[in-house]
Amino acid sequence: xxxxxxxxxxxxxxxxxxxxxxxxxxxxxxxxxxxxxxxxxxxxxxxxxxxxxxxxxxxxxxxxxxxxxxxxxxxxxxxxxxxxxxxxxxxxxxxxxxxxxx
Amino acid sequence: xxxxxxxxxxxxxxxxxxxxxxxxxxxxxxxxxxxxxxxxxxxxxxxxxxxxxxxxxxxxxxxxxxxxxxxxxxxxxxxxxxxxxxxxxxxxxxxxxxxxxxxxxxxxxxxxxxxxxxxxxxxxxxxxxxxxxxxxxxxxxxxxxxxxxxxxxxxxxxxxxxxxxxxxxxxxxxxxxxxxxxxxxxxxxxxxxxxxxxxxxxxxxxxxxxxxxxxxxxxxxxxxxxxxxxxxxxxxxxxxxxxxxxxxxxxxxxxxxxxxxxxxxxxxxxxxxxxxxxxxxxxxxxxxxxxxxxxxxxxxxxxxxxxxxxxxxxxxxxxxxxxxxxxxxxxxxxxxxxxxxxxxxxxxxxxxxxxxxxxxxxx
Numbered sequence: 001x002x003x004x005x006x007x008x009x010x011x012x013x014x015x016x017x018x019x020x021x022x023x024x025x026x027x028x029x030x031x032x033x034x035x036x037x038x039x040x041x042x043x044x045x046x047x048x049x050x051x052x053x054x055x056x057x058x059x060x061x062x063x064x065x066x067x068x069x070x071x072x073x074x075x076x077x078x079x080x081x082x083x084x085x086x087x088x089x090x091x092x093x094x095x096x097x098x099x100x101x102x
Numbered sequence: 103x104x105x106x107x108x109x110x111x112x113x114x115x116x117x118x119x120x121x122x123x124x125x126x127x128x129x130x131x132x133x134x135x136x137x138x139x140x141x142x143x144x145x146x147x148x149x150x151x152x153x154x155x156x157x158x159x160x161x162x163x164x165x166x167x168x169x170x171x172x173x174x175x176x177x178x179x180x181x182x183x184x185x186x187x188x189x190x191x192x193x194x195x196x197x198x199x200x201x202x203x204x205x206x207x208x209x210x211x212x213x214x215x216x217x218x219x220x221x222x223x224x225x226x227x228x229x230x231x232x233x234x235x236x237x238x239x240x241x242x243x244x245x246x247x248x249x250x251x252x253x254x255x256x257x258x259x260x261x262x263x264x265x266x267x268x269x270x271x272x273x274x275x276x277x278x279x280x281x282x283x284x285x286x287x288x289x290x291x292x293x294x295x296x297x298x299x300x301x302x303x304x305x306x307x308x309x310x311x312x313x314x315x316x317x318x319x320x321x322x323x324x325x326x327x328x329x330x331x332x333x334x335x336x337x338x339x340x341x342x343x344x345x346x347x348x349x350x351x352x353x354x355x356x357x358x359x360x361x362x363x364x365x366x367x368x369x370x371x372x373x374x375x376x377x378x379x380x381x382x383x384x385x386x387x388x389x390x391x392x393x394x395x396x397x398x399x400x401x402x403x404x405x406x407x408x409x410x411x412x413x414x415x416x417x418x419x420x421x422x423x424x425x426x427x428x429x430x431x432x433x434x435x436x437x438x439x440x441x442x443x444x445x446x447x448x449x450x451x452x453x454x455x456x457x458x459x460x461x462x463x464x465x
Contacts, residue, residue: 022380023411026373033365063411078415085362086422087429088355 003048004055009072012097013038016056016067019045023078024066030081034091035098038068070094204393218243249308256301257318260294267291268444271437281433288433291440295424299417302330310410320454323447329374329416334363334423337443341427344442345435355430359423366419374412381405 008014013031015038017024031038043049043056043065056064061077068075070093075081084090221243267290274287306313313330316323326332338360342348348356384402428436 020380020405022373022377022408023415025376026369026415029372030365030369033368078411079418082366082415082419083422085366086359086419086426088358088362090362 004052008069014069015040016065017042018065021065027066036094037099208393246309249305250312253305271441284437285433288436299421306410306413313413320451322450322454330413334420340446341439345439359426
């Protein structure tokens with residue numbers, strides 16, 4: 001629990017992923033398109049991976065990955081990111097962290 | 103099931119052990135067994151038993167040879183040769199066993215496929231297969247087929263309801279009814295689409311490839327398929343021209359929606375492409391020429407699980423697109439939009455029927 005909370009509260013956009021997860025890959029593509037480079041933590045390559053997975057589920061994610069945090073706050077999984085983006089709320093949220101301005 | 107057990111016992115009592123003859127025996131006997139009900143594990147057990155017996159027999163030989171240690175070297179050489187022959191025979195036996203088991207697993211896979219095809223074609227003809235051969239794997243395909251059958255029935259009803267709603271919308275817009283009444287029609291139209299996404303999510307759990315194929319739709323609809331349904335950006339292209347005039351704010355909002363929709367679509371498309379690459383790479387990894395039953399197939403299956411998530415994401419995107427449009431538009435505009443969408447799909451369906459019936463040029 002601690003590791004996830006600690007990593008999630010890092011500044012910027014944090015993505016918990018798995019190296020084999022293609023949906024996580026889709027999230028990174030979307031962020032790339034929006035000019036954001038998230039900090040990616042591949043939990044399947046972390047020795048504490050299992051604990052991190054459980055911790056993410058406990059935080060309310062339906063599936064442990066992809067899990068997106070912005071400025072320390074949980075945005076959610078792909079569902080939430082997409083809803084937020086279509087409603088126009090994602091870009092303002094990401095604005096402080098855009099490295100390449102569109 | 104008959105095994106050469108009695109024959110085996112008699113050869114054990116023989117002083118000399120003839121391993122090559124032994125292999126010939128079990129191979130021939132297994133070939134004569136035509137009952138596909140024998141699971142590979144049973145056969146492997148028997149083969150293992152035979153193997154172990156052959157190894158213990160060679161140990162017995164070693165024990166008996168030590169008694170004759172004091173004799174001349176000639177019989178000792180004979181015994182050494184015999185031991186080497188044993189080892190060689192045992193090795194060949196193991197290789198043959200491996201090949202045979204792989205062949206069995208291949209046949210088992212083929213059998214499962216054939217049974218599934220049979221089940222599917224019988225279901226289509228309205229018959230139901232009772233019992234059957236190995237109810238284990240038929241049970242799974244039976245559940246899948248009932249999930250699909252339930253969906254197809256549900257979709258038929260859904261289409262009827264949707265066509266009814268289109269007529270209602272048309273007459274409502276022509277009759278100039280109040281906004282409140284129109285709102286009710288718009289809301290039921292929207293929830294009707296959301297109902298379809300729920301149905302699709304349910305059948306995707308049973309058979310995601312069914313949803314990907316779009317089999318329940320007409321051919322022209324399938325032509326435009328993207329991850330099991332319409333492209334949301336395509337939806338917007340159809341809707342927007344039909345709901346003029348738009349205010350400046352609305353034009354801006356629709357423009358932003360189009361852009362975010364396109365971006366989300368691109369991300370999902372690239373994710374899908376990555377999934378295809380991953381499955382393909384997994385299947386092709388390691389040496390080929392080892393038959394179809396290899397661990398790669400099982401590994402690829404794990405990766406394919408992700409497809410269900412993609413299908414659900416695509417439907418979620420479609421739902422969100424419709425939802426956002428309903429927020430941007432007025433009630434009247436939304437009603438016109440839903441009517442336009444409904445009629446567009448009806449035209450696609452008419453196109454499919456027309457195409458299916460149009461006279462072909464002779465070959």
